[in-house]
Amino acid sequence: MSNVKISREQEVLNVATHIIGNYSYEDTIPYREIERLTGIDRESGAFMYIMTQVKNIVMNYGLVLICVADEGYKILAPNQVADYVVNRYLMKSVAMLDKGKTILHYVNRNDLTKEEKEKADKIESFMAELQKNNEDKIMSENLLMSNARKLELN
Numbered sequence: 001m002s003n004v005k006i007s008r009e010q011e012v013l014n015v016a017t018h019i020i021g022n023y024s025y026e027d028t029i030p031y032r033e034i035e036r037l038t039g040i041d042r043e044s045g046a047f048m049y050i051m052t053q054v055k056n057i058v059m060n061y062g063l064v065l066i067c068v069a070d071e072g073y074k075i076l077a078p079n080q081v082a083d084y085v086v087n088r089y090l091m092k093s094v095a096m097l098d099k100g101k102t103i104l105h106y107v108n109r110n111d112l113t114k115e116e117k118e119k120a121d122k123i124e125s126f127m128a129e130l131q132k133n134n135e136d137k138i139m140s141e142n143l144l145m146s147n148a149r150k151l152e153l154n
Helices: 003-023 033-038 045-059 078-106 114-154
Strands: 028-030 066-069 072-075
Touching: 003 033, 003 045, 028 033, 033 045, 033 072, 045 066, 078 114
Parallel strands: none
Antiparallel strands: 028 072, 066 072
C-alpha cells in the first residue's frame, strides 16, 4: 500500500515538473498528455487526485490551472487570475452565506428550546450582516476594477 502512495506522489511531482518546465501562460496542457505521463485515464479518481495535487504545487510557482472541457488544463495569464478568483471563490462564498442564512430562516423553530432559537437567530443575523458587508465591498471593488480597466484602455 505504501508503494502506491509513493508512486502517486512521484506522479504528482513528475506532472508538476513537466508543466512548470514546458508550459507558460495561456497554454493548454492536453488531457492526453497528462494521461501519457501518468498512465492513468482522465476519468479515474486517481487522475483527479493527481491533478488536484498538481494544481496546488504549480500554484506556488504562479501558475493557475483551470479545466477546459474536453481539452485539458489551461494556464491562466496573470491578468486573468483576479477575475477567476472573484468568480470562482469570492462569489461562491457569498452564495454559501446566502444558502446558510436561508436554511436557518426556514428551520422549524417550534422544535427548538429558547436557547437554541436565540442561537439560530443570532447566527442568521450574523450571516445576513456578513453577506451584506461582502456584497457592498464586492460592488465597490468591482467599480474600482472597472475604472482601472478604463484607464488601462485609454
